[in-house]
Amino acid sequence: xxxxxxxxxxxxxxxxxxxxxxxxxxxxxxxxxxxxxxxxxxxxxxxxxxxxxxxxxxxxxxxxxxxxxxxxxxxxxxxxxxxxxxxxxxxxxxxxxxxxxxxxxxxxxxxxxxxxxxxxxxxxxxxxxxxxxxxxxxxxxxxxxxxxxxxxxxxxxxxxxxxxxxxxxxxxxxxxxxxxxxxxxxxxxxxxxxxxxxxxxxxxxxxxxxxxxxxxxxxxxxxxxxxxxxxxxxxxxxxxxxxxxxxxxxxxxxxxxxxxxxxxxxxxxxxxxxxxxxxxxxxxxxxxxxxxxxxxxxxxxxxxxxxxxxxxxxxxxxxxxxxxxxxxxxxxxxxxxxxxxxxxxxxxxxxxxxxxxxxxxxxxxxxxxxxxxxxxxxxxxxxxxxxxxxxxxxxxxxxxxxxx
Ligand code: SF4
Ligand code: SF4
Numbered sequence: 001x002x003x004x005x006x007x008x009x010x011x012x013x014x015x016x017x018x019x020x021x022x023x024x025x026x027x028x029x030x031x032x033x034x035x036x037x038x039x040x041x042x043x044x045x046x047x048x049x050x051x052x053x054x055x056x057x058x059x060x061x062x063x064x065x066x067x068x069x070x071x072x073x074x075x076x077x078x079x080x081x082x083x084x085x086x087x088x089x090x091x092x093x094x095x096x097x098x099x100x101x102x103x104x105x106x107x108x109x110x111x112x113x114x115x116x117x118x119x120x121x122x123x124x125x126x127x128x129x130x131x132x133x134x135x136x137x138x139x140x141x142x143x144x145x146x147x148x149x150x151x152x153x154x155x156x157x158x159x160x161x162x163x164x165x166x167x168x169x170x171x172x173x174x175x176x177x178x179x180x181x182x183x184x185x186x187x188x189x190x191x192x193x194x195x196x197x198x199x200x201x202x203x204x205x206x207x208x209x210x211x212x213x214x215x216x217x218x219x220x221x222x223x224x225x226x227x228x229x230x231x232x233x234x235x236x237x238x239x240x241x242x243x244x245x246x247x248x249x250x251x252x253x254x255x256x257x258x259x260x261x262x263x264x265x266x267x268x269x270x271x272x273x274x275x276x277x278x279x280x281x282x283x284x285x286x287x288x289x290x291x292x293x294x295x296x297x298x299x300x301x302x303x304x305x306x307x308x309x310x311x312x313x314x315x316x317x318x319x320x321x322x323x324x325x326x327x328x329x330x331x332x333x334x335x336x337x338x339x340x341x342x343x344x345x346x347x348x349x350x351x352x353x354x355x356x357x358x359x360x361x362x363x364x365x366x367x368x369x370x371x372x373x374x375x376x377x378x379x380x381x382x383x384x385x386x387x388x389x390x391x392x393x394x395x396x397x398x399x400x401x402x403x404x
Contacts, residue, residue: 038076040293044273048235049185049208051108053078055267055295056288059241059276060095061086062349069098072285073107076292079152081211081241081276084113084142085355092145100147109146110211110239110276112155112189113138114359117170121333121360122325124160124193125167132173139177154183155211158190158197160322165200175206185209191242192320192335195220198227202234213242214272216265216305217317219378228271240266240275246316246346251389253345257315259284261301263291278347314380316346324383327375330366334375334383341390354393354401365391 041054057079058072064087069080082095092111099109116134118127139154154177156170164170165188174186187209190197194212201210210231218224228238243266249255259277266272279285318338328334336356344353367373373384393401 037289037293041076041289042267042292042295044270046239046273047208047232047237049237051237053108053274054292055272055274056263056292057081057108057110057239057274057276058285058288059278060091061352062278062280062347063091064094065280066094066098068279068282068285069095070101071282072279073098073102075285075289077107077288079108079110079274079276081110081239082146083111083155084115084138084145085352085359087351088355089141089145092142096145096147104148108152109148110153110155111142111146111151112157112211113142114157117157117159119157119159119164121160121336122331124322125164126159126170130169132169135170135173136177139182143182150181151183153185153187153209154178155187155189155209158188158192158194158201160192162196162200165197165204171204171206178206185237187211187237187239189241191339192322194320195223195227198224198231198236198238202231202236207236209237209239211239211241211276213320214240214266214269215243215245215317216262217245217315217319219319220321225269225271228269232271238271238273240272241277242317243275243277244346246342248346249315251316251345258301258304260287260291261297261304263288264295264297264301265305267291267295268297316342317379318342318381319379321378323378324375329374330370332366332387333360334377334387336360337387337390338381338383340393341386344390344393350393350396351401353390354396354398357390357393367391 043052043054045052054076058077059081060069061083063069080095082091084092115138116131118129120127142151156174158165177183178186185208187207188197188201189211191213198210198212201207214224231238244259244262245257247257247259249257263277266275279288318335320335322335324334340353340356343349343356367384367387370384375383377383
């Protein structure tokens with residue numbers, strides 16, 4: 001039932017929604033209501049930075065509405081997570097538009113870029129073409145699009161091996177970015193073999209943060225939990241992403257994952273200091289705000305996280321375990337293709353799906369000539385079918401993709 005406070009808030013929002021200017025009375029009332037709400041949020045400390053953040057932050061990758069970001073900040077969200085490659089840089093521009101109207105220190109910005117960091121996906125090492133000047137220029141591009149002098153957290157991608165995390169030119173570049181004040185904190189972001197990425201990032205000694213895919217579908221939870229404990233003990237801040245495990249159980253979107261339960265499940269791990277689920281609607285934002293105040297996972301929600309039927313158990317979430325890589329004679333970067341598939345069918349984000357494939361220079365054309373797939377996936381995916389399916393995205397003209 002709607003209480004008085006919510007009634008007042010919703011009434012105010014209805015007024016703003018009709019385009020009437022807010023007066024200072026309304027502003028201060030809204031702010032005071034937001035502050036009351038914020039007090040209820042569960043906060044955690046982001047490792048040795050000492051910064052306390054609500055357990056849910058905002059992933060903006062699927063959001064093109066600056067008013068939604070404004071609303072999130074007004075309601076107490078403190079960290080916005082974007083990336084250079086979301087919407088070809090336009091997502092950073094949108095966030096920059098929001099930041100322009102606020103004191104810079106009123107919220108934190110996380111961004112990342114991997115431009116110039118050329119990765120050999122087969123062995124997880126940087127290729128000789130890796131160019132740190134390109135990487136550093138790309139960081140400058142992030143700042144320009146965000147219209148800020150610094151970001152709070154800058155992530156570099158995990159290439160997939162310890163050797164890559166300890167790659168001297170990258171360590172030097174990341175340290176120089178921090179020294180120049182372009183990023184207050186630096187970190188590694190990882191979608192794959194996260195337990196190794198977490199430990200390697202902690203051991204590298206220069207990083208403040210690690211951003212990792214973590215959700216109830218992870219099959220190596222114990223390994224991950226142990227790695228997170230190791231990193232947390234060393235003072236690393238830990239940020240969870242991919243918390244919704246693909247959002248749907250099926251490509252047809254007939255069986256949505258209970259995202260409230262999925263997010264609460266992630267938050268039960270106290271070593272996840274904050275999370276950055278994609279937020280693309282006011283409904284999703286309101287759900288996040290509710291969870292931040294009440295993370296209790298009910299038995300019914302836990303039951304929802306069990307696959308609903310035999311034929312949906314594989315879901316859309318690829319573990320990014322890389323176990324398929326050596327099996328494909330055509331050298332296809334199958335985990336990347338599977339991630340792209342999840343972005344398209346789970347997140348409904350075609351531009352991210354396309355960009356993920358483009359970045360890895362993978363379009364799966366070889367599957368067309370392969371009469372029989374040699375790959376056995378640990379999740380039971382029919383990788384050939386999925387690759388052929390997602391490869392159709394290259395037939396859509398780029399200018400149309402980036403409209404979505
Ligand atoms: S496709 Fe299967 S084997 Fe390959 S990374 Fe994903 S879950 Fe692992
Ligand atoms: S069908 Fe399977 S083995 Fe053949 S190229 Fe595609 S992923 Fe590789």
